[in-house]
Amino acid sequence: MKKVSHKFRVWFNAMIAAVQGLFGITSCIAPVMYGPGVPEDTIEVEGEVTNEEGEPLESMQVVINTARVRMNDTIYTNAEGEIERHYGFPQTANDTLLVEVNDTTGVYESEKVAVPFAEMTKENETDWEREYSVDIKVQLKKK
Numbered sequence: 001m002k003k004v005s006h007k008f009r010v011w012f013n014a015m016i017a018a019v020q021g022l023f024g025i026t027s028c029i030a031p032v033m034y035g036p037g038v039p040e041d042t043i044e045v046e047g048e049v050t051n052e053e054g055e056p057l058e059s060m061q062v063v064i065n066t067a068r069v070r071m072n073d074t075i076y077t078n079a080e081g082e083i084e085r086h087y088g089f090p091q092t093a094n095d096t097l098l099v100e101v102n103d104t105t106g107v108y109e110s111e112k113v114a115v116p117f118a119e120m121t122k123e124n125e126t127d128w129e130r131e132y133s134v135d136i137k138v139q140l141k142k143k
Contacts, residue, residue, distance in 0.1 A: 039128045041089045043120065047136035049081045049101055051108065056081025057140060061102040068095045083136075101138045108140035 049060045060077045069089050077083055089095070097120075099113045113136055120132040 039090070040130075041117065042129060042131045043087045043089065043097070043117075044123075044131070044133040045083070045085045045087065045097070045099075045136065046133070047083045047099075047138065049077050049083070049138045049140065052139060052141055054139075057103070057108070059104065060108075060140070061104050063100045063102065065098040065100075066095050067098060097134065099136055099138070101140065103140060107142060109143055111138050111140055113138060 045064065047062070049057045049062070051057055056077070056079070058077055058079050058081060060081070062075050062077065062083050064073045064075070064085070064087075065071060066089070071087070071089070073085065073087075075083055075085055095117050097115045097117070099115070100110060101113075102110045115134050115136065117132065120134045122130065123133050124131040
């Protein structure tokens with residue numbers, strides 16, 4: 001039997017990983033049961049970022065994560081210091097929305113906020129869907 005070179009095996013494995021990546025097949029992340037037929041939580045996230053004087057802060061980086069479902073989203077505040085985003089998740093009543101606000105200019109300190117789904121305002125609920133809303137107000141302090 002012919003020996004396969006180490007370089008070829010590395011190249012071949014990289015090609016297989018690339019093809020799998022194109023089709024969304026990965027081995028690094030645990031699968032989340034989500035798709036047709038799975039109950040969904042819809043969350044409307046709104047918020048405002050201000051400084052200590054209550055003035056809106058534009059272009060602040062807002063990173064939104066969840067504790068259980070692997071989700072990571074980065075958005076930026078508008079000219080009025082506001083954010084607005086809608087998310088859909090498989091029903092995970094024990095999850096928590098994690099929000100981190102960062103000033104990319106370095107003038108203000110970062111701030112973190114955690115909001116459990118259970119503390120969000122429930123707008124509507126059916127057998128298959130639950131709609132929540134959360135209004136996050138963050139005030140950044142100067143360094």
